[in-house]
Amino acid sequence: MRLIFPLLFALALPAAALADDPLSPMNPDVAEATPRTVPLAEIQRYVSVYRAIQDAYVEPLDDEALMKAALRGLLADLDPHSAYLEKDEAQDLLEQAEGAYSGIGVEIEQRPDRSLMVIAAIDGTPAQRAGLRAGDTIIAVNGKVLATRGADAASRELRGKPGTQVTLTFVRPGDAAPRDLVITRETIRVTSVSSRLLEPGYGYLRISTFQADTGPQVKRQLSALAEQSDGGLSGLVLDLRSNPGGLLNAAVEAADALLDQGLIVRTKGRLPYSNASFHAKAGDAIDGAPVVVLVDAGTASAAEVLAGALRDHKRAVVMGSRTFGKGSVQTVVPLDNGDSVKLTTARYYTPSGKSIQASGIRPDIVLRGKASRGPLEQDLPGHLSGDDEAAAGIGRGEVIEGDAAIVKALAQLKSSRRTVAAKATAGG
Numbered sequence: 001m002r003l004i005f006p007l008l009f010a011l012a013l014p015a016a017a018l019a020d021d022p023l024s025p026m027n028p029d030v031a032e033a034t035p036r037t038v039p040l041a042e043i044q045r046y047v048s049v050y051r052a053i054q055d056a057y058v059e060p061l062d063d064e065a066l067m068k069a070a071l072r073g074l075l076a077d078l079d080p081h082s083a084y085l086e087k088d089e090a091q092d093l094l095e096q097a098e099g100a101y102s103g104i105g106v107e108i109e110q111r112p113d114r115s116l117m118v119i120a121a122i123d124g125t126p127a128q129r130a131g132l133r134a135g136d137t138i139i140a141v142n143g144k145v146l147a148t149r150g151a152d153a154a155s156r157e158l159r160g161k162p163g164t165q166v167t168l169t170f171v172r173p174g175d176a177a178p179r180d181l182v183i184t185r186e187t188i189r190v191t192s193v194s195s196r197l198l199e200p201g202y203g204y205l206r207i208s209t210f211q212a213d214t215g216p217q218v219k220r221q222l223s224a225l226a227e228q229s230d231g232g233l234s235g236l237v238l239d240l241r242s243n244p245g246g247l248l249n250a251a252v253e254a255a256d257a258l259l260d261q262g263l264i265v266r267t268k269g270r271l272p273y274s275n276a277s278f279h280a281k282a283g284d285a286i287d288g289a290p291v292v293v294l295v296d297a298g299t300a301s302a303a304e305v306l307a308g309a310l311r312d313h314k315r316a317v318v319m320g321s322r323t324f325g326k327g328s329v330q331t332v333v334p335l336d337n338g339d340s341v342k343l344t345t346a347r348y349y350t351p352s353g354k355s356i357q358a359s360g361i362r363p364d365i366v367l368r369g370k371a372s373r374g375p376l377e378q379d380l381p382g383h384l385s386g387d388d389e390a391a392a393g394i395g396r397g398e399v400i401e402g403d404a405a406i407v408k409a410l411a412q413l414k415s416s417r418r419t420v421a422a423k424a425t426a427g428g
Contacts, residue, residue, distance in 0.1 A: 046070075079344050080109060080380040081330050087338035092159065097211050097247060099190045103159040104166065104183045106132060107209075107244040109380065114146045115139050118170075119324075120242040120298045122190055123208040130183045132170070134242055134298040134399045139178060140169035160185045192246075193217035195225055198410050201234035203286075207254065210246030210302040215253025222257060222285040233289045235413035238310075241294050241320065241400055245301025248329065248348075252278045255309045257285045258316075262351060264309045267329050269346030274329070290416045291316035292409040295363060297376060297397030300324035307361055308350035317416070319365040319409055322397035325377035327357030328384055344384070358386030360397060365412065367405055368398070 053066060068084070075082045085093065095101040105125020108116040116138040121128040139146055141157045158166060168181045192214045195205045203225035207214065226232050238258075245251075248265075255264045259280035266277045293307050293316045304323050310316035329346040349355050358378040376397055377383050 075341065075343070076110075077382065079328070079382050079384055080377075081326070081328060081342070082344050083110075083342045085332075085340045085342055087340075089156070090332070090334070090338075090340040092156075093332070093340075093342075096188075096190075099192065099211050099213065100187065101159070102162050102187050103185055104130075104132075105186075105188045105190070106158065108138070108158075111137070111381070116146065119300065120244040122188070123194075123206070124191070125188055126183045126186050130181055132168070132181065132183075133172070136170045136172050138168050138170045142167050143169070162187045192250075193221055195221040197225065197228055198237065198406070201229045201231075202237070202410055202413060203229070203233050203235070204237045204239065204406065206239040207243055207303070207306075209243060210250035210254070212247065212250070214246070214250040215257070218254045219257045219285055226286060233286045234417060235289050235410075236286055236291045237294065237406055237409040237413065238291055238316065239294045239406070240299045240303040240307055241296045241405070242298030243300070243303035244298065244324075245303055245326065248278075248302060248305070251302035251305040255306050256280045258291060258310060259313055260284045260288075262313055264351065265305045266349045266351075266353075267346040268349065269329070271345065274331075274346040290413055292412050293318045293320075294400075294405050294409055295320040295323050295361060296400040297321055297324060298399050299361075300377075301326045304356055304361055305348060305350075308354070308356060311361070311364070312351040312354075317365065317412060318361060318363045319412060320363045320367050320400055320405065322362050322376075323356070323360040324397065325356055325358050325360035325386065327355045327377075327386065347384070355387050357384055357389075359388040367400055367408060 050066070050070070054061065054063075068086070072084045075084050092101065104127040105122040106127040107119040107122065109119055111117050118132055118134055118136040118138065120134050121132045160166065162185055165182055165184050168183065169178050170181065171178050190209060190211065192209050192211050193205070193207055195203060198204050203222075205218070205221060205225070207218065222236075225236075248267075252264050260282055261280050264278045264280055268275055291310060293310055295303070295307055295318055299307065299320070300323065304326065307316075307318055307323065311318050327347055327349075328344045329348055330342050331345040333341045333343060335341065347355055347357055358376075360376065378386070378389055
């Protein structure tokens, strides 16, 4: 084994995101950890099954293909986010986190029946423009049913040369019949951060995913918003709706931009390198101006880290619907043959010590309106159990779309400022 990379993911297939710069090598001692004894009886059982398949399966099987299938199965049974990645899949993962690849721009999760569940269609991509939504389940690609050929192969078919087309057959919650959608592939250059002034003094910052350059982009755009507002910002709407997550380091950097001090997130696992604490450095990019964070059922992983840190420090009000609830950390371990293992190695905890695994973040202010039911971590077979999972059915998450939520967040910011001003006047 070589370098070991930490990341937060909402996904388990190569349509996910990963980056190179923030993923510095972790404790090299993990590669030299004392090997555990493998029970001989279990190895013998595996060999017996392997030989039985080789000898008796209805069609001849290639040894390498059979072994890789066994490795995939070994990881697939652990949890929805662990996976065996062949060399090209691992490379795809790296390219996406760098923000440039060829495909349709969709974040997906493999389900036990080999279908692909959409976690989010990335802002400004062909998938989003074509109308694909979080919660849609892809059951066939180019007319070939996933259940008969494997989701890994189908996932790779979503990628391809720019200008070529792919036909998706998918089921949308509430629909009686599947739909077909033809999408033209493009070179996806994901701009993870965008911003604008909603009106004088009030800024809007959208983070669509967390990739290698997200942290610096957040700081630059917050600075630009402050410059556009004479005297600085009076409030900020931070939009994390349908943000599927990404790199832990990027989420920490974004939180650091809005916090002056304190713990941002803590990770806990079985190995020393899995246990880490990340703290904010002095300096708040908007000088303590109030923040409203918009979230929904598609807000996952690294996005939940950011929302949880801001709320625990009473730095922001969280508005929207219950979030996805992915409270685990994945580590990518490159293998000697060029393949990689993506393995869940830790849980993360917000500054208050809370794990949001399978329960999500419940907003301070609930938004409904025109919302569609979205997928949640607790719905995924084999997910890690959560501390508050028993109560997770209360206030199930929804995917909230459109500008109405932004308008309500802006109104909340203004209301907060009026309340503060009134208290100051009364106290004076």
